[in-house]
Amino acid sequence: MGSSNPPASSASTALASTALSAVLVLEDGSRYVGRAYGSEGQTLGEIVFATGMTGYQETLTDPSYAGQIVLMTAPHIGNTGANDEDMESRKIWVSGFVVREPARVASNHRSTRTLDADLNAGGIVGISGIDTRAITRRIRSAGAMRSGIFSGDTFGLSDGEQLERVRAGASMRGRNLSDDVSTVEPFSIPPVGERIGSVAVLDLGVKTSTLNFLAERGFEVLVLPQSVTAEHVLSLKPSALFFSNGPGDPAASDKHVTLLREVLRAGVPYFGICFGNQLLGRALGFGTYKLPFGHRGINQPVLDKTTGKVEITSQNHGFAVDMPIEGVLESKAGFGKVEVSHYSLNDQVVEGIRCLDIDAFSVQYHPEAAAGPHDANYLFDRFRDVVVARNAAAADAGETK
């Protein structure tokens, strides 16, 4: 080995400390006292747990986590530091961060800084050194809850005052967060290699990896703010439409549902991920509902009904589409026949839907992974194939004429 220097690492000089300096308070009154981590202060949000053993940086920068305090079940977080490549958006979105063992040094050849530095820079209030498994089990039995982390000046507030603040926080049910996370200005990304067409991406909290996957499949990617109108979308004459993942309750996003219906009626092919799956469900006339504690992990088995194969998927959703997983159904909104294409093998929750009469499909999980396995990357190929087939059909039609 040529290099005699250790890979990029930075050591903290702080001695091991036993001082307690932060508390996590849940809506049901349970309290977990630990050490302040990241920024100090107060933060409120829905507490959820994520079970991935890798990919904390991707998780933190995934806009879908906006409004949530994320607990990592993996005990050691921050070991590989942070870098620019693994950012899934421009910043950290979580409301708060709960870990058992923050790293004292960052060790990885790609690391350019510690995770602590990013948390501090982003003003993210966190807590460490608490029984994260006990909290996970609490959430599993009691469901996702409002919660708060109190450190710094707010650590000393009375238990009652802290609980009151938590209970006064916003609930995820009925909450629309799209405006918080969406791009304000539209922008575009050129295709990689041969251009097959353009895709209009409604940014409801889109991840960098998703945009890269689309561009790599030959799409010119037109990223639009969540506030755009159907008319505007159609005026761009996109070859396809894409709705991204994002935070919030799909039942509070009627305007996006309306937009989607209009564009679908115009015959534009559609692919949606996560929030985009819930919105397709609603656009087709189905309901959505909140799961007790959601699916957040990178080990979730999903069955692809078409091939009978199992995909290990990356998931991050608290809501799901309400549809029977067997049989062909009729869209109440007039889009023809619909079926569930994928479902969770853990709990039979709908994980993907497909229209049989129009070119529209979506999945509840994350084929772009980041973090997570790449088993479902093929869905981007499927999306490209739809557009390529349409191009070919159009060319044929042209020749016939």
Place this chain on the structure above:
Amino acid sequence: MPKRDDINSVLVIGSGPIVIGQACEFDYSGTQACRVLREEGVRVILVNSNPATIMTDPDFADATYIEPITPEILETIIAKERPDAILPTLGGQTALNAAIALHERGILEKYDVELIGASFDAINKGEDRQIFKQLVLDAGADVARSHIARTVEEAVGFADDLGYPLVVRPSFTMGGLGSGFAYTEVELRRIVGDGLHHSPTTEVLLEESILGWKEFELEMMRDRADNTVVVCSIENVDPVGVHTGDSITVAPALTLTDREFQHLRDISIDIIRAVGVDTGGCNIQFAINPADGRVIVIEMNPRVSRSSALASKATGFPIAKIAAKLAIGYRLDEIPNDITGVTPASFEPTLDYVVVKVPRFAFEKFPAADPRLTTTMKSVGEAMAIGRNYASALQKALRSLEKRGSSFHWGAENRTLDELLIECEIPTDGRIVTVQQAFRKGGTIEQLFEATKIDPWFLDQIVLINEVATAVAAAERLDIDILRHAKDHGFSDAQIGELRGFGEADVRAVRHILGLRPVFKTVDTCAGEFPALTPYHYSSYDQETEVVPSDRRKVVILGSGPNRIGQGVEFDYSCVHASFALSEAGYETIMINCNPETVSTDYDTSDRLYFEPLTLEDVLEVIHAESQSGELVGVVVQLGGQTALGLARGLEAAGIPILGTTPDAIDLAEERGLFSGILDAAGLLAPRNGVATDYAGAVVAAEEIGYPVLVRPSYVLGGRGMEIIYDSPSLADYFTRMQGQGIIGPSHPLLVDRFLDDAIEIDVDAIFDGTELYIGGVMEHIEEAGIHSGDSSCTLPPVTLGRAEIDRVREATLGIARGIGVKGLLNVQFAIGAGVLYVLEANPRASRTVPFVAKALGITLAKAAALIMVGTTIKELKAAGKLPEIDGSRVPMEAPVAVKEAVLPFNRFRTPEGLVVDSVLGPEMRSTGEVMGIDRDFPRAFAKSQLAAYGGIPLSGTVFVSVSDRDKRAIILPMLRLQQLGYEIAATVGTAEILQRNGIRARVVTKFSDKADDNDVSIVELIRREEIQIVINTPGGRTARADGYEIRAAAVAGDLPLFTTIAELSAAVASIDAIRDGFEVTSLQEYATARTALL
């Protein structure tokens, strides 16, 4: 795609004897597979030569063959049983190689048997280095630059291209046997020569060095619908250069970003697909350059491995069980996850804890061996620990080793930082403690990284542990905060006591007064996402405990910890059997153990499993947690070897009921003076004996007793330093060699016993309920007294003892059992010399031979003993059919004879100069495992045992003989018979003269030390030239020692049958006739039926 309906019977191949690189993890996987297949209604035929295993229990298969795993014997079994399929992926490299041989000889085709689990093609692609390399490159991944060499000269040529150092890896061997780093041409020639020899295909791979890179392993499973999952990622703390079996490893991988981990996962999936493992598991090893992230695929095993056992215990995902189901046609999504009960096996386990595995070595048994860790595995066992962080898991794992100095400590350190840094550069047993000391002396992470290439993150964790230690030492008083802080980082009460300057018990008392106790978390495969049904627990100093209250009567069983020489799978067998018997009797069974290779640490062996170190502190905390509900009937300590027995006193002092023989009674047997009293009372004799604290005293004692004497230091394990001394110069020599080791002194006297030359040694396993004695078996050693019982071969029933002698042995055993006050198991070693019966020692605990007795005679002593411990009588056990009416001291003439043979690890060890270590057997045990041969008479059974242990005795060729003067008379008859059987005979000059005078033609061969010049060919060269097929060499006095060593070393290096005792030679000669017309095979179930018919 549910279960295939065309597979109704399966032949499962086991892994044979425990050897370094292939231990009881294959008992665990094989046992799981057998259970699963039978649950699925498949007829299971099992073959394994290892009687100590749980899988060879007749209850786990429909037909159990304890037979040598050779193509010929396998064919005989196939012809007899006509299985539909063979499952070779759960018995390690042994089973895989056997399957390849069956395929190549056309046996599979001949009997229309299908290989399941992995096809021949897949095995070949995974194991053949050249094919595998191409396949990795095709998958878009990278491999180290390499060349295949088939001769030493070819290898030297390639070295010019690759540069030194380079790696040598032979094809188709396990545990890295024959592989290593070559820094110079001399080393290259030696390692390649060795490697070519060990490789069945006479091929070695030469590779560019990736020394110091980070090493990772992924455990994969794939079904026939192409569903693939990663069960576990494992990271080696010791970087590339140390065999993964000898590395400290951690799960999950802790220093990979998601991007890097997913890259490894993608490569792994492509490889498993390309290799074509489509109904089972495999593991793939990677190296990553820490400087730039370049990834290299090192190798893959298309089968269940040691790492799979570790991964199964680490995650709760039972790889072998699932692999067996996949092999008979199920898909991953059709198999439920046992732990959650509601989710399928087609997922990837996620951990909310950290698992650390540490290897256990036995270098003290081979003082001449090179202690440097290399790519050839040298450890004999391992301990695993689970913690909620790396620091606690590491510290728990280190104390699980039960070895002095294995844990971090903060006492005086005399070495300077520079000395420590230099020591750290070479990987050895205990390097991690040296690293910790270097940090104490002011070493920086940069310096230690430079010295060790251990990832800075892991190094910082040691810094953290030192910082916590400093805080503990500096704290004004031991309050709950500082105690909790220390406990959260895995400090034991003993370590805290060391830091504070008082005893372990005091720390514990303070801690308990403060109410600080661990909670117990659950291994659940899913980080708490779903409720877990299986109570598989580990401790942590967290907030919430997950132990579910129960109102049942509980029995705690203490396991035997990491495998080591002298304490291995045999003890796990007894623990598992006790658990089964007590569970059946209605007790809630609670297992505590820390050995990931075992069946006892399978989550469904006992009602509850605690994966914890077997120290007093850790055991007391588990018992406390379990005492919060139900009724604790007591703790079983007599089945887990010395580990469990050693805890008896402490547990008793803490008021915990000990089941069976009391700690006081145990002391009666262990303490020499007390034991003499018992023998006197029973009218029994021990060999004359004395003690000495120095050389002068030893001379006096030896002369008083009379030579030869057996010397043994007290307070050592496994016969360390035990030797037979024939004269006073040898005694002086002994003291010279023992000098400075600190094992003989005023506080550690040397025990000097009369050595019974030419005596027959006898081992007895029995149970006693306070009134009645039940003999499990009377085993006659084939070697004369003086060789450790664990290393000697023995026969059951005895083949040269008369009824009267057996009756005397029985009476003596009864007297000892009564005298000690045994309740449960008892093992006694006797010697009969000149018609006198001597008692050598008695151990009121499970012995290594308990499973051998069970397989040979069908008497399950461990189960019976467990029930006796909770109050059942032998009479009741007989009435319930749990013990045969007639005990093992009376074996009918029609019964088969079983021979146990030890398997020794000499070919694993080299001196630092690259020479083989000496292979003479003695009173110090050095075997790692054993095999059993069973047949209708002794010669046949003995031949099978040799075949299973060493590949058998060649039926023609040249026998080389060189024996000490004492043995010259005894070799005449056996050598005459060998000559009649057509063997050529070669001998050193002294031995040859005796033979020739007795009419035996013998070619004279030059001794190694008498070699005149380079044209003179010594015996060592003859062995190297493969002109010798069998070696007979008995060690003589000091002068002949060096020559004997050269001969034995050459024999071991050449894998030749080597007889170092006349008794074994005679047995071998008798067996040669018997095996000329091949072997018959009989299953244990058939023997059992015949036994019932006899009664």
